[in-house]
């Protein structure tokens with residue numbers, strides 16, 4: 001059964017009312033915050049907000065000072081987690097301009113997430129416009145070097161009602177966070193814990209969309225990973241509990257001794273934009289790429305025999321991070337002696353060079369915002 005939303009036109013244009021902050025962060029404080037931003041703790045001065053109601057459709061588009069939302073305690077999202085989000089980055093080019101990487105793909109995935117969660121679909125043009133407006137007004141927050149401005153679009157159900165049904169009202173917003181590396185060690189190899197007790201997604205569930213609930217459900221397994229000295233958790237399929245799916249917030253690739261790449265097929269995993277970009281770049285360079293199932297037992301045995309040369313995680317936040325060690329209740333193993341592999345690091349450079357505008361962009365992935 002579909003959910004119908006009135007007042008949604010295919011690609012309507014909403015004009016943002018831009019109200020610059022009267023009290024922006026001082027240059028001194030901003031410079032101090034940008035010196036070592038880490039991931040996700042430093043925020044810019046503004047946010048973009050658009051509201052939806054069944055009566056008005058999408059309306060009241062603004063770029064304004066970043067501020068708290070006032071939410072009634074009975075607001076739907078606080079009870080039933082009707083929430084979705086995206087993650088994409090803005091990159092500073094050497095000429096001082098700013099690139100977004102495939103924002104159209106994030107806008108499309110956001111629409112798919114909204115559809116799965118019975119939320120009002122946001123026109124893709126509004127998503128992209130909101131992201132671009134925020135990058136422009138907060139351009140002073142663009143980190144230099146290998147940093148970037150992480151953009152976090154999200155949507156919450158804000159009808160005040162305790163009945164279980166799709167909300168009649170939504171808030172779409174975008175906030176921005178200057179970031180360095182997601183992992184403390186930068187692109188140094190990470191360690192992975194195999195979750196044998198908890199799964200992430202089943203067929204027919206929400207694994208393929210970016211809803212907050214997926215991440216809430218992953219936290220227990222991620223905590224188990226940390227308890228075992230690992231950086232991230234990797235999930236297995238929910239039926240046979242042996243096929244590798246993905247990490248808590250990243251997709252995964254395997255590199256074999258014949259030079260081919262393998263990544264788990266779409267279905268219950270998030271269709272990562274980094275994943276898709278890597279597949280495309282690898283095929284461009286003549287590599288064979290298989291989107292096929294791969295079991296944890298095969299992974300262990302291929303790592304032992306040397307058939308598996310490398311494994312790496314990928315995502316917007318993590319970029320490409322080699323996997324050095326795999327730990328599980330049934331034993332540990334290392335890949336490539338725990339060192340970063342040349343395929344992972346070469347692919348990382350190729351991707352990052354396109355994102356920062358240092359290399360040609362044969363697939364038209366870059367959108368220049370400034």
Ligand code: PLP
Nearest residue numbers: 249250251270272273274315316
């Ligand atoms: N898988 C999960 C569960 C994620 O949260 C992410 C991050 O967004 C990814 C994969 C990678 O997706 P993308 O490359 O689009 O950032």
Ligand code: COI
Nearest residue numbers: 087088249315316317318
């Ligand atoms: C991203 O890579 O953008 C993610 O959303 C992963 C994580 C920070 C949730």
